[in-house]
Amino acid sequence: MKIIVCIKQVPDVTEVHLDPETNTMTREGVSAIMNPYDQHALEEAVRLREKLGGGEVTALTMGPPQAEGMLRDAVALGADRVVLVSDRAFAGSDTWATSYTLEHAINALGGADLILCGKQAIDGDTAQVGPGMAARLGIPFVTCVQKVREVDESRLVVERMMDDGYDVLAVKLPALLTVVKNINEPRVPSLKGKMKAKKVEIERLNAETIAAKADCIGLPGSPTQVAKVFAPEARGKRIELQGTLEEQLAQLAVKLVELARGQEVR
Amino acid sequence: MLILDKDLCISCGVCEESCPFGAVTMQDGYPVIGDTCTLCGTCVENCSAGALSLSVEKAEQGDLAEWSGVAVYCEYYRGELNPVSLELLGEGRRLADMRGVELNALLFGSRFSGELDEVAEKLIAHGADRVYVVVADALSTFREDLYCRVTVALLRRYKPEIVLAGATAIGRAFIPAVAVTMHAGLTADCTSLDLRESDGALLQTRPAFGGNIMATIVCENTRPQMSTVRPRVMKALDRDDTRAGEVIVLEAGELLPEEDGLDSRVEVLESVAGASGAVNIQEADVLVAGGRGLENAEGFELLAELAKLLDGKISASRAVVDAGWIPYPHQVGQTGKTVAPKIYIACGISGAVQHVAGMQSAETIIAINRDENASIFNIADYGIVGNLSEVLPMLIARVKELS
Ligand SMILES: Cc1cc2nc3c(=O)[nH]c(=O)nc-3n(C[C@H](O)[C@H](O)[C@H](O)COP(=O)(O)OP(=O)(O)OC[C@H]3O[C@@H](n4cnc5c(N)ncnc54)[C@H](O)[C@@H]3O)c2cc1C
Ligand SMILES: Cc1cc2nc3c(=O)[nH]c(=O)nc-3n(C[C@H](O)[C@H](O)[C@H](O)COP(=O)(O)OP(=O)(O)OC[C@H]3O[C@@H](n4cnc5c(N)ncnc54)[C@H](O)[C@@H]3O)c2cc1C
Ligand code: SF4
Ligand code: SF4
Numbered sequence: 001m002k003i004i005v006c007i008k009q010v011p012d013v014t015e016v017h018l019d020p021e022t023n024t025m026t027r028e029g030v031s032a033i034m035n036p037y038d039q040h041a042l043e044e045a046v047r048l049r050e051k052l053g054g055g056e057v058t059a060l061t062m063g064p065p066q067a068e069g070m071l072r073d074a075v076a077l078g079a080d081r082v083v084l085v086s087d088r089a090f091a092g093s094d095t096w097a098t099s100y101t102l103e104h105a106i107n108a109l110g111g112a113d114l115i116l117c118g119k120q121a122i123d124g125d126t127a128q129v130g131p132g133m134a135a136r137l138g139i140p141f142v143t144c145v146q147k148v149r150e151v152d153e154s155r156l157v158v159e160r161m162m163d164d165g166y167d168v169l170a171v172k173l174p175a176l177l178t179v180v181k182n183i184n185e186p187r188v189p190s191l192k193g194k195m196k197a198k199k200v201e202i203e204r205l206n207a208e209t210i211a212a213k214a215d216c217i218g219l220p221g222s223p224t225q226v227a228k229v230f231a232p233e234a235r236g237k238r239i240e241l242q243g244t245l246e247e248q249l250a251q252l253a254v255k256l257v258e259l260a261r262g263q264e265v266r
Numbered sequence: 267m268l269i270l271d272k273d274l275c276i277s278c279g280v281c282e283e284s285c286p287f288g289a290v291t292m293q294d295g296y297p298v299i300g301d302t303c304t305l306c307g308t309c310v311e312n313c314s315a316g317a318l319s320l321s322v323e324k325a326e327q328g329d330l331a332e333w334s335g336v337a338v339y340c341e342y343y344r345g346e347l348n349p350v351s352l353e354l355l356g357e358g359r360r361l362a363d364m365r366g367v368e369l370n371a372l373l374f375g376s377r378f379s380g381e382l383d384e385v386a387e388k389l390i391a392h393g394a395d396r397v398y399v400v401v402a403d404a405l406s407t408f409r410e411d412l413y414c415r416v417t418v419a420l421l422r423r424y425k426p427e428i429v430l431a432g433a434t435a436i437g438r439a440f441i442p443a444v445a446v447t448m449h450a451g452l453t454a455d456c457t458s459l460d461l462r463e464s465d466g467a468l469l470q471t472r473p474a475f476g477g478n479i480m481a482t483i484v485c486e487n488t489r490p491q492m493s494t495v496r497p498r499v500m501k502a503l504d505r506d507d508t509r510a511g512e513v514i515v516l517e518a519g520e521l522l523p524e525e526d527g528l529d530s531r532v533e534v535l536e537s538v539a540g541a542s543g544a545v546n547i548q549e550a551d552v553l554v555a556g557g558r559g560l561e562n563a564e565g566f567e568l569l570a571e572l573a574k575l576l577d578g579k580i581s582a583s584r585a586v587v588d589a590g591w592i593p594y595p596h597q598v599g600q601t602g603k604t605v606a607p608k609i610y611i612a613c614g615i616s617g618a619v620q621h622v623a624g625m626q627s628a629e630t631i632i633a634i635n636r637d638e639n640a641s642i643f644n645i646a647d648y649g650i651v652g653n654l655s656e657v658l659p660m661l662i663a664r665v666k667e668l669s
Contacts, residue, residue, distance in 0.1 A: 064301035
């Protein structure tokens with residue numbers, strides 16, 4: 001089975017803040033990591049390959065040249081091939097243009113039986129690229145997969161996490177899944193994997209080699225446009241409760257009951 | 267492309283300072299734009315010399331004026347209408363009135379019987395002018411590919427200028443596929459919507475980067491303008507049964523006449539609702555959340571007791587989900603769920619940014635922690651410094667007295 005895992009390099013968002021005065025992002029020492037959900041997608045791909053006793057796992061990313069480091073990490077974690085789709089012309093891509101670009105890259109790689117994505121990237125946070133890609137590829141897809149129960153060469157049985165439970169679905173291949181983090185526990189890279197990562201040759205694609213149309217990529221190909229970026233409103237100041245712990249809790253209990261009922265106590 | 271006119275540039279460096287993405291560096295007196303540029307246009311606005319410009323040649327998609335009206339996808343699943351649908355009708359009504367257009371509700375079900383009829387009436391009573399009810403047996407279970415096709419067919423036929431859907435598991439699953447097929451822009455997880463005065467374009471505001479940044483997004487050149495909206499941020503209108511509206515029932519087969527129009531390559535084998543650990547914490551008015559400070563899984567029993575008294579549910583930090591004290595659907599935060607309850611009581615949670623990202627839009631936040639310097643207190647409206655084993659039983663007793 002040919003599996004392509006789409007992985008995205010993201011800033012470690014704990015370190016990203018917008019300075020409300022200057023409206024600029026602090027970027028000092030912000031490190032770049034593999035999107036956490038994508039680590040689970042990669043792990044699942046490697047497990048499926050191991051379970052089926054064969055196949056190929058390709059990690060694919062669209063991003064700047066700096067994403068190479070992350071692709072090497074992917075090899076250390078079990079990917080067989082790694083592909084970087086990079087071009088200045090991709091700058092400003094929204095999820096529409098990103099789906100278009102990744103779809104073209106997947107086609108340039110000869111397609112896949114199964115495509116795995118994370119549920120969402122922790123920077124853009126939209127969860128739109130996976131479903132968008134599936135729509136473009138014209139293949140079925142299932143989002144928020146929490147377990148792959150069965151797999152063979154023609155279909156999968158998976159559990160889809162819902163807001164209030166889960167559904168068990170059978171889906172025909174080729175298909176695309178997006179995964180949530182409780183699907184598996186990613187492994188730590190092995191020494192052998194790390195050696196392989198150092199030597200692996202990163203395959204490169206660009207706008208031309210994936211045959212992308214200029215008006216479908218980057219900013220021109222993006223229907224959404226970021227009009228303004230600003231810092232979120234700070235929350236109101238904390239209200240001090242007075243007295244001993246017991247007295248504080250008595251006040252808090254009244255407040256709680258009032259808020260919960262939406263009316264004053266007594 | 268971001269274009270610099272060197273003749274106009276006065277080398278002031280304002281662009282470097284103003285770029286929120288740190289994409290500009292000054293070299294030899296001129297700005298050089300790096301790879302992190304998202305073409306957001308902030309520097310263009312700030313350059314007083316007018317030396318920077320964005321050249322965007324976006325293909326206009328036909329005649330935008332053909333698209334009119336606001337449509338709301340109303341999620342009806344397992345026999346229940348998701349409350350976010352009514353919230354969106356409330357917001358949709360406001361936008362439709364500002365635009366002077368109609369508000370239409372889209373509702374899918376297996377057949378138009380008493381139950382669905384009642385739901386349609388409810389949607390009208392909450393603001394819809396018209397309800398399009400699409401029926402087919404195949405729509406009784408949620409399948410991404412099929413729901414996408416039906417919605418696309420509806421949108422192509424009725425051409426609304428704005429489409430809203432809840433940012434729920436279902437909305438976030440198939441709406442992105444609809445947007446891509448329609449060649450429309452889609453803004454995820456909006457927390458506020460408005461119309462631009464100059465041209466009536468939809469201004470869609472959403473958090474990104476784990477809630478550290480807010481972005482306002484527009485889709486000027488394409489229709490429909492689509493947004494998914496977080497549950498509980500918009501206000502539903504009060505039910506008004508005197509409102510008039512029209513219900514139009516459509517057979518899905520008529521919308522998708524091709525022979526395989528209603529086929530799906532996904533089959534639902536089983537649908538497990540309310541299984542152990544399954545909860546929809548996003549719908550709760552009150553959430554009592556536990557973290558590592560609970561010290562063990564049994565700690566959640568006290569939280570459950572408090573939650574019950576307040577008619578709420580329990581949620582958790584990732585640390586305790588990872589420890590196996592409580593299942594993943596309870597996790598709040600960046601890699602869990604985003605919630606906006608009326609009351610969020612954080613018990614023994616330190617307040618890591620990844621947790622805060624998921625709960626900072628709660629109306630009232632109460633923190634209980636033994637460490638007075640815990641960062642959760644920075645965002646709390648009420649804080650109690652104390653040991654949970656002491657505080658919780660006392661608080662529960664007090665609340666009981668009042669109930
Ligand atoms: C502040 C801000 C707000 C934004 N809001 C929106 C918006 O509302 N709508 C919109 O259309 N765009 C928006 N964008 C643009 C969006 O972030 C980019 O299009 C981004 O390339 C992909 O979206 P995402 O990060 O949300 O990914 P998601 O859709 O959340 O990613 C899901 C999965 O898709 C795969 N994937 C995503 N990107 C890549 C990649 N580059 N390479 C390989 N795999 C990938 C991964 O498997 C990932 O787990 C916004 C950007 C910014 C900076
Ligand atoms: C990529 C990434 C994604 C993440 N996503 C999430 C996410 O979605 N959600 C999430 O929650 N976290 C997430 N995290 C983890 C996050 O960084 C924190 O590690 C986690 O939230 C900490 O959980 P906690 O507050 O329960 O535990 P701790 O940080 O250990 O805090 C325990 C608190 O309890 C207090 N305490 C201890 N004993 C008592 C007592 N007896 N009485 C009163 N107070 C007591 C302590 O003072 C302390 O403040 C993520 C991390 C990463 C790197
Ligand atoms: S803000 Fe304008 S004038 Fe100033 S350095 Fe930048 S491009 Fe030149
Ligand atoms: S367009 Fe936005 S991201 Fe690009 S350089 Fe200017 S301010 Fe920075």
